[in-house]
Amino acid sequence: MGKFWALKKSIWVFHMCTGSCNNCDIEILDCLTPKFDLERFGILLVGSIRHADVILVTGAVTRKCLPRMKLTWEQMPQPKLVVGIGSCALSTGIFSPGYNIVGPVDKHIPVHAYVPGCPPKPEAIIDGVVKLVGSLG
Amino acid sequence: MMSQVLYSMGAFVVFPGFLFTAAVGLLVAWVDRKITARLQWRVGPPWYQNFVDFFKLLGKETIIPRGVSRISFLASPLIGLIGVTLVSLILWQTNLNPHQSFLGDLIVVLYLSILPSLAIVMGGSASGNPLGALGASREMKMILADELPFIVAIFTPVVSIGSIKLGSILIHQSINGMMFTHHISSIIALVVAFFCIQAKMTLVPFDAPEAEQEIMAGPYIEYSGPPLAIFKLTRAMALFTLPVFLITMFLGGFQFGGLGILWSVVKYVVILILIILVKNTNPRLRIDQALKFFWLRMFPLSIIGFILALVGL
Numbered sequence: 001m002g003k004f005w006a007l008k009k010s011i012w013v014f015h016m017c018t019g020s021c022n023n024c025d026i027e028i029l030d031c032l033t034p035k036f037d038l039e040r041f042g043i044l045l046v047g048s049i050r051h052a053d054v055i056l057v058t059g060a061v062t063r064k065c066l067p068r069m070k071l072t073w074e075q076m077p078q079p080k081l082v083v084g085i086g087s088c089a090l091s092t093g094i095f096s097p098g099y100n101i102v103g104p105v106d107k108h109i110p111v112h113a114y115v116p117g118c119p120p121k122p123e124a125i126i127d128g129v130v131k132l133v134g135s136l137g
Numbered sequence: 138m139m140s141q142v143l144y145s146m147g148a149f150v151v152f153p154g155f156l157f158t159a160a161v162g163l164l165v166a167w168v169d170r171k172i173t174a175r176l177q178w179r180v181g182p183p184w185y186q187n188f189v190d191f192f193k194l195l196g197k198e199t200i201i202p203r204g205v206s207r208i209s210f211l212a213s214p215l216i217g218l219i220g221v222t223l224v225s226l227i228l229w230q231t232n233l234n235p236h237q238s239f240l241g242d243l244i245v246v247l248y249l250s251i252l253p254s255l256a257i258v259m260g261g262s263a264s265g266n267p268l269g270a271l272g273a274s275r276e277m278k279m280i281l282a283d284e285l286p287f288i289v290a291i292f293t294p295v296v297s298i299g300s301i302k303l304g305s306i307l308i309h310q311s312i313n314g315m316m317f318t319h320h321i322s323s324i325i326a327l328v329v330a331f332f333c334i335q336a337k338m339t340l341v342p343f344d345a346p347e348a349e350q351e352i353m354a355g356p357y358i359e360y361s362g363p364p365l366a367i368f369k370l371t372r373a374m375a376l377f378t379l380p381v382f383l384i385t386m387f388l389g390g391f392q393f394g395g396l397g398i399l400w401s402v403v404k405y406v407v408i409l410i411l412i413i414l415v416k417n418t419n420p421r422l423r424i425d426q427a428l429k430f431f432w433l434r435m436f437p438l439s440i441i442g443f444i445l446a447l448v449g450l
């Protein structure tokens with residue numbers, strides 16, 4: 001049994017939007033609906049960052065959001081993991097020419113799993129989380 | 138003397154105190170999650186989910202926010218845990234051996250059962266977070282709302298029987314049948330007490346103090362790691378202990394011989410499922426609506442039950 005055996009079966013996620021078009025966020029919520037039901041694997045959406053194990057970041061980071069994103073990341077208890085969701089979070093996507101875009105996410109905080117897509121399907125998000133869990137050892 | 142002390146310690150820590158209540162409580166909390174999931178056409182988590190959650194939280198970092206009183210922030214989860222453990226201990230000792238209970242144990246149980254709610258108020262106010270303080274103040278109002286009808290309802294069978302010892306109440310019920318089926322007053326009191334324990338556990342119609350979507354878990358907002366694990370454990374243990382309290386008072390307590398065990402479990406499961414169904418089929422009440430519900434509906438109802446008990450019904 002590795003160090004993270006309990007974490008692997010009980011991942012509580014916090015959902016953070018850093019200026020996405022809101023489509024990725026809807027896909028995340030879709031994962032919690034009866035069709036996909038992530039609670040089967042012990043994955044829960046929590047309201048407070050202090051309870052979270054993983055932050056799901058969506059959106060190309062805007063100038064206004066950057067300090068908030070860093071603060072949220074710092075407020076999270078160890079061990080902490082970050083999943084970037086959507087092309088915006090990964091590479092600023094279609095917003096890259098924007099005047100107020102300072103992303104991508106991994107320029108500012110460490111990202112442990114990338115889920116590409118615009119928006120990624122719920123299946124892709126689940127796949128990303130499963131791969132993240134597999135990489136924990 | 139020494140063996141007496143060791144026996145009491147064993148009773149507090151292992152059976153029927155902490156370990157027993159914690160294990161059953163976490164299992165019961167899983168039943169809650171599973172039934173909730175099935176009602177929403179989901180699959181739901183596996184049976185060990187709450188145990189894994191608990192051990193995961195124990196392994197996480199404990200963050201104490203700046204400017205927070207460390208002692209009250211860290212002590213409040215423990216106070217709640219000790220309160221619910223002692224309630225469970227007294228109830229199970231009485232159920233196991235009704236002749237051994239002491240005078241006034243009912244009052245002790247009533248007082249100790251407020252401790253978890255008080256611990257939430259203390260922790261929420263200590264956390265120094267505006268949403269935490271909001272949750273704490275709502276929790277305080279919830280205590281004010283449910284405590285009065287709850288106490289009147291719990292004292293209704295006491296009046297019918299004329300004894301304030303849990304043991305004598307159990308013995309009376311084992312001779313004359315359950316309070317619930319023999320006294321109209323106790324039926325009313327059970328209904329009132331049922332809604333009150335729903336509020337004591339801050340389950341859904343009365344979960345304004347920790348509304349997840351609205352004030353982000355309220356009093357728990359700043360808690361992380363082991364203190365949060367203890368709060369979650371306390372809630373799970375309360376979900377096991379408070380229905381046991383109702384069963385002891387109104388439904389004849391627990392029997393341990395032959396088919397009695399099965400019958401006792403059935404009583405508990407029925408109450409648990411009722412709690413879960415009420416939780417899943419109701420919207421969240423605002424705190425003033427909850428207050429009105431308890432003071433203007435439940436309190437007069439409990440008084441009617443009390444008067445019926447006084448005239449001997």
Ligand code: SF4
Nearest residue numbers: 020021086087088118
């Ligand atoms: S990746 Fe696409 S869907 Fe997701 S936030 Fe960016 S633009 Fe919207």
